[in-house]
Amino acid sequence: MGRPDKPVDCTIPARAKLAVFLRARKTAAGLTYDQMAHLVSGAPSKATFERAASGSCVPSWETVYVFVIVTKTEEEEFTGRLDFAIDSAMELWLDARRATRAPYYLHAAPDPDLIGSLADLSRGLRDLHVWVGYPTPGEMERMCGPGELPRSTTRRIIQGRTLPASPEQAIAFLNACYVGPIGVELWLAAAARAFKHDRPYYPETYSWVKAHAKARNQNQEATSDQPFDSAA
Incomplete structure (x- = not known):
């Protein structure tokens, strides 16, 4: 038996909700922080797991993700509800990041x-960046491939001084904001619409239209590849 947890730090409610969620998973799994750390060979460590569930800080997403995986139950494995738990953790984590990092409030x-328009697109990307907890340009750069999203470019995008230089850079920015394939398609549609509105005769506009069409086709193919459930 591990020692009892200290009370959750409720100074910031969103941060406390994440901690309560993580502690509930640990309790349901019947594990101690020592055992959890042992299961992942000490990465994250016992102290990192304990701090993640304290409510005193917002842990990294990597730590939260491993916390959820380590505390998975047999029911989650057999019913496929582990994905739901990961999604719930992501939502709580983003709420906590937003509450502690965002420079302004978004409803x-x-x-x-x-x-x-392009002005709308610029503001939308800045608001998206705030909505997902204001990750630093360095964090976003590390989430992408080499050279895909230089931190200097990201800094200018979130300051509203420039737009992504290409659809590929926009996709990297969106991925670093935890936007999934369907969301990427919607944002590329918005970008194509904005470029057609403000720069209808510019050669670059076609690249955005083409990128949106490609994303749409990829999502349609992914949907069609899913097995058909006759009971649905």
Whole structure:
């Protein structure tokens, strides 16, 4: 038996909710922090796991993800609900990051369907960056491949001084903001719409239209490849 946990630090409610979620998983799995660290060969360490569930800080997503995986239950494995637990953890983690990092308040995630101009697109990307917890340019650069999203470029994008230089750079930015394939398609549609509105005769506009079409086709193919459930 490990020693009892200290009370969750409730100074920042969103951070506390994440900690409560993680502690509940640890309790359900019947594990101590020592045992959890042993299962992953000390990476993350016992202290890192314990700190993640303390409410005193926002842990890295990598730590939260491993915490959820290590505390998975047999029911989650057999029912496929582990993905739901990961999604719930991501939502709580983003809420906690937003509560502790964001320079201004957003009531909801920006809606790419409302973007009609390049100015709208610039503001939308900045708001998206805030919505996902204001990751640093360095963090975003490390989430992408070499040279895909230089931190200097990211800094200018989140300052509203420039737009992504290409659809590929926009996709890297979106991926670093934890946007999934469907979301990427919607944002590329918004970018194509904005470029067609403001720069209809520029050669670069076609590249955005083409990138959106490619993303749409990839999502359609992914959907069609899913097995058909006759019971649905």
